[in-house]
Amino acid sequence: MTIYPAIDIKNGRAVRLLQGRADQETVYATNPAEVAATFKAAGSEWVHVVDLDGAFAGSPHNLAQIEAIVATGMKVQMGGGMRDRAKVMRALEIGVSRVVVGTRAAESESFVAELVAEFGQRIAVGIDAKAGKVAVKGWVDTTGVDAIEMAKRMDAIGVSTLIYTDIGTDGMLTGPNLAAQEEIAHAVTAHVIASGGVSKREDVVALAEIEKRRPNLDGVIVGKALYEKRVDLADLLHLRAG
Template sequence: MIVFPAIDLKEGKAVRLLQGRMEDSTVYAENPLEVAQRFLAEGSQFLHVVDLDGAFAGKPVNDEVIRNIVEKVSLRVQVGGGIRTLDRIEELLQLGVERVILGTVAVRDPQLVAEAVQRYGERIIVGIDAKAGKVAVQGWAETTEITAVELALKMRDVGVQRIIFTDISRDGMLQGPNIESTVQLAQETQLQIIASGGVSSLEDLRKLQAQAQEGVSIEGAIVGKALYSGAFTLAEALKTVSQ
């Protein structure tokens, strides 16, 4: 199972939010590049980056920071946040990003997702963020009536192979991920699921890994606040999932 350390970008800095609220942000690092370098030094091969400004504004805000990370740190970087057009996807891939995460546009314009998958294949991931099982969009500011499973099945139909699933109520709260909903999504769709939101302990990672070892299609987990708050180190997380 893969551990994806996370960097959330706001105004060029590495921050964490509580339940997706921009007003509840904590700055953890003035220089996100240094954070990425530390993750590499601790043994990571992957990095999950979210342009929070982009997610709320619907346009790129932190490209210089992203370019800096991609050019100077040999991590496989996936990026999400405000990506709504094929041109924007192409821009990020040209920057050197390995995978692009589509969120709101999966609800608003599934045909665009279909075209993106046709062009770029597995480099396209869909992020599904849910409140009480219902998909939230526009930087989590708006909740729809579609369920996470319904959207995932629609995305599977257009060729998406990988979903990042976030239970917003758990995000940044260090209460543990919603393993039940994550497993349900994996079982009902047979897509590769990356768990996100709420990982607070090495035990959370062990529980997710146990599901993966039993054949549930959980590819990995995104870890953010737990690393920044010192709940455990990235090196400890990587060791845990390698056992």
């Protein structure tokens, strides 16, 4: 299971939002690249980066900070405002390893299919769910689209990586929605990365147990628990290796 430490960027700073709410912001660092460097020093190869300004506005606002993270030598999985081909291309050009499409994926399967045909495994789809329904535009709007049905459709058009976030648990440090994560992994053949709610080492252990049954649940994003020092990244990476 790949551990993806997370950096959410808003106004150039590394922050965390409670359940995605812009008015519930905690600033953890003024230089996101320095945070990434600590993740690399702990042994992480990947970092999951969200341009929150981009997610809310529909166009990336923090590419300079993301380029600086790329310069640390880490593989960057990045989302936030990736709503047309030009924006995806720009992210790939600055060295992002995998671009995450969320809002536009919920609106247009053909858009995703075209990206997958052109860029293959460098395209991931983020499915953010609130009570089982897909949320978009930085989680501001909830659609009537069923999250599992969307996952199946993305899987069918060849998306190799799905990131499933349970909004109800994100930033709450209450533990991930294990049942929902297993249900998504059971429904698709794509790789699934779990996101939302990790609060302690045991949460990652529990997801690793699901991986034994559903080998495609092979990644987990860890955010607030790292910043609040409830988990140690080097320990999680060692757990994964073991």
